[in-house]
Amino acid sequence: QTSITVQGAVDVFAGSLKNSGDTARRAVVNSGGMTTSYFGFKGSEDLGGGLKADFALNGFYQADTGTSGRFGGDNLFSRDANVGLSGSFGKIQFGRGLAPSFLPAVLFNPFGDSFTFSPLVVHTYVPSGAFGARSWIAANASDSGWSNEIIYSTPDLNGLRANLHYQFGEVAGRTGTNNIALNLLYSKGPLGLSAYYHDAEVSNPNAGGALIDPTAAPVNYRAITRQKAYFAGASYNFNVAKLFATYQVNDNDTATALSMKGKTFSLGMSAPLGQGSVLLGYANTKRDGSLIGSDIKRDTLSVGYDYLMSKRTDLYTVLMSDKITGASRAASFGIGVRHRF
C-alpha cells in the first residue's frame, strides 16, 4: 500500500453578480470565488535510483449545488487524471493535465485562479452570456486543461523550468491535428517571469467540440478552428507589495478567410495588510479582425481583501467592475470562504 493524499478545496461565496453584457443581476451563493472547488487523490512512489512515479486524480465540483465539474458535461476528473515518471532527466506525464496557458495566467495575477473575480482569468477563460449566444468568449482556446496529453518538463535549471505540452488530436486518419505548446516559468528571489506559446487545434475537455465556443450568432465564433497564442508575464515582490504584469496575443483562424486577433494586458498588485492582503487587478482586451467586424474592447478592474484565518482557510471579499463594448459597465460583489484540505 502507499501514501495517498485526499485533497481539494471548498470555496463558496455569497454575492451579487453582473458582468457587462449580462441581462440581469443575480443574488447568489456560488462556488469558486477565489479557487475553483475540487477534490481528488494524489500519490507518489519512490522507484529507487532517483526515479519516482506519481499520479493525480482531481475533479472539479460546484460547492453550491454539489454538481460534478465546472459546467454541465464536464468530465469527472477534468482537473487531473494523469501518471508521471520523474528523475534527473525531468518529468514525463501522461493523461489529462494542465494546459500550458494555465500556470502563467494564475501565477502572474493577484487573484490567482479565480474564474469569478480575477480580471485576467475572466478575460482569458470565462465566457459571458448564455450558452451559444455569448456576449464574450474566452480569449484562450482549448480549455485550461488538456486531455490526451504528454508533458515533458525539464528539471529545475537554476530557477527555470520549461514544459513541452503535446495533445494528440485522436482524429482517425488525421495525425496532423494536434495541440502543441511550450511554456517557461522562472522564479528567483523576488523576480518571476513566464512565457508560453501554443498552437491549438483540438477542443477540450473532449474532442469534437468547438475550439473556443459554440456561439454562432451574432458572431460565428464557432468557426474558429485554430489559435496561436503568445504570452509574457512578470512579477516582482517589493515586500510592501508584489506587482504583476502580463501581455498576450491570441491569433484565431478559421477555415475561411475570416480571422480574429485579441490582445490582452493585465496589471496587478498584492499588498500585505494586517493578517491578509489587499488585492488589485486590472485586465484590458482588444479584439479585431474580419470575423467580428467592429472591434470589441473589454476592461475589468477588481479590488479585494483576502484575510488568512490559517494557511488553509481564508475569508475574502472582492468588488469587480466590468465593461464590454456595446454593453453597460456592470459591478459584481462577493464575500466568501475558501478552505483547502
Added chain:
Amino acid sequence: QTSITVQGAVDVFAGSLKNSGDTARRAVVNSGGMTTSYFGFKGSEDLGGGLKADFALNGFYQADTGTSGRFGGDNLFSRDANVGLSGSFGKIQFGRGLAPSFLPAVLFNPFGDSFTFSPLVVHTYVPSGAFGARSWIAANASDSGWSNEIIYSTPDLNGLRANLHYQFGEVAGRTGTNNIALNLLYSKGPLGLSAYYHDAEVSNPNAGGALIDPTAAPVNYRAITRQKAYFAGASYNFNVAKLFATYQVNDNDTATALSMKGKTFSLGMSAPLGQGSVLLGYANTKRDGSLIGSDIKRDTLSVGYDYLMSKRTDLYTVLMSDKITGASRAASFGIGVRHRF
C-alpha cells in the same frame, strides 16, 4: 495537511416491493433499505481562538448498480458540498446541505432515513408511480437537501439548537424568490422535541425544476409553486421502548386559485430486543384542496427488526403495508445489510 475522513454507508437489501398504486410487484436487490447509501469526505481544522473550519463533501449512490445519486440527474455531491465556520457564536455554513425538514423527520421516527420502509419518510419525501404520472407525490417540497444555502446554527443552548436556513433562488432579476426556514431540535435526557417551519419557492437539487413533482396528470402537481410547512415532533425513551410522534401540515399554493393542503401524522416505537430492536412505524396523510378535487388519504405501517452485528454493521428485515385512496393495499418486504464506514 489535515485529517480528512473518508466516510459513507453501503446499504443493500433483497426484497419484494409493491407500494399502493404500483402496477406490479418487483423482486429486487436494491440500495438503501435503511439508509440511503453514500460516500464522501469530511474534515475539520482548528483555527485557534475557539474557531473551527470544517467541510463536507458527500454524494449518494445506488449500491445495487453503482449509479451516482439518488436518481438520474441527481448531483454528484447532493448530500453535502459545504464549508462552515464555527465558534462560540454558533456555526455558519455555506453551500449545499441539509433541508430544514430532514433532521426533524429522520430523528423522530424509528426507521430513521429509510426512503424505502419508513412510513413517515416515504410519505414525506418519496413519490410513487412512474415519473411524470405519480400515484403519490412527496408531501415536502424542495428536496431533503438545499443548494445555494446559508445555514446559521446557534450553539447548544441547554439542549436546544436552532437552525436558520436560507436558500438563494438565484433567479436573475428576482431576488425575492427564495427558500427560508427555521428548525428547532431539543434533546435532554429521555426527551426529544423538534419543530420546523419552511417557506419554499425554489426547486432542488437544481433550480428551474418543479417545486415538488413534474407530474401534470391526472393532477397538475407541477403547478405547485410555493409551499409553507409546519412540523412538530416528540420522542421519549422509556428504556423498554422509545416512542415517537410527529405532526405536520404542508400548505401548497399555485399561481392560480388552485391549492392543496396535506396533513401527516406519524407514530413510532423502537423497543430493544436481544442484540437489536423491534421497530414499529405508522404514518397517515390526508390531502384536500381544489388542486386535487377529491380528498386523497394514505396510511402506511411498517414493522421490522434491526440486528446489530456491531456499532457499524447491522442486519435488518422490514414488512410494510401501504394504502392510497383508489388503489389496493400493497405489501413490501426486505432483508438487508447496512455497513457504515
Added chain:
Amino acid sequence: QTSITVQGAVDVFAGSLKNSGDTARRAVVNSGGMTTSYFGFKGSEDLGGGLKADFALNGFYQADTGTSGRFGGDNLFSRDANVGLSGSFGKIQFGRGLAPSFLPAVLFNPFGDSFTFSPLVVHTYVPSGAFGARSWIAANASDSGWSNEIIYSTPDLNGLRANLHYQFGEVAGRTGTNNIALNLLYSKGPLGLSAYYHDAEVSNPNAGGALIDPTAAPVNYRAITRQKAYFAGASYNFNVAKLFATYQVNDNDTATALSMKGKTFSLGMSAPLGQGSVLLGYANTKRDGSLIGSDIKRDTLSVGYDYLMSKRTDLYTVLMSDKITGASRAASFGIGVRHRF
C-alpha cells in the same frame, strides 16, 4: 472509525490503434493499455466470532480525459458497489460486483484485464466499430460486472473456490428473468484451473438495454435476448514460462428462431525476462448460426513486454495483430505506464 483504503490504478499509453474492421488508424493517448483505470474505496470490519463485514466502492475512469466510467453512460461505481459478510461458511455479497466470467478470463491469459491488447479479453468483452454498427460484438453477454447481484462464495476448499452468482432482473411482474451463474477457480502450486457457466437474460450495468449490443445492422445483434456460456481454462507455471489455455462456447438465442453460437479458444505464455516478462497471447473465435448467415471468424495475436519498475509501477509495450472475416488484417501498437495505488 475504520481503516478505509483509497485505491486504484492509473494506466495510460501512447499508441497507434487499428482493429480489423476499423475504417482508419488513430494515433492516441489512451487509458487502460493493461488495466482499466479505476479509483475507489474499500474497507473491512472484524465483527468477532470469525465474522467479517467488508465493502468495496470502485469506479472506472478514462485517464486520458478524466471521464467517468468505461464509456458514456456507464455508472459511477460500475466496478464495485457492494457489501459482504464472510465467515467460516464462506462469503455472501450484495450489490454490484464481478460478473462470473471476469476472473476466469483475466486470470487465464497473460495480458490480464487489458481491454485494449489482450486477445481473449478483446474477443470476449470489447466491441469493434461504431456504436450501433459494430464490425464485432463482444462474445460475452451482460458485461464484465453484474448489478443487483447476490454472490455466494464457498470458503477455500483445498485450493478450490466456487462462486454462485445471481442477478435479479427487477422486471415488474416477471420474477423469472434473471442472470444466474456458477464459476470455479482452482489454484494449487503451479497449476490453475477454472470453469464457469452462465445463463444471462438481463443487460448491464443497467437493465433495459441490449443484452450484448444494440447493433441492428448489418446483423440484428440487438435481437439476442439470452445467452448460455460455458468456459474452461487452465494455466501451468513451468518457471521458465507460464502457459495458459482457455476454451469457451457462447450460445445466443433470440425471441425468434434466429440464433448464433460462438466458440473461442485462447493460448498464452508469460516468460520472465530481465526485470519483467515477455507476454504472448492468441485468441481465435468462430461464430455461426442463422442470426449472422455466413460464418464470422476472428483471430488476434499480441506480443508484449512488461517491465516492472516496482511492484506497483510497470512500463509495457504491446504489438497486436487482428483479423476479422471480411476485413483486412490490422495492427495496433502501444507503449504505456501503469501505476497502482
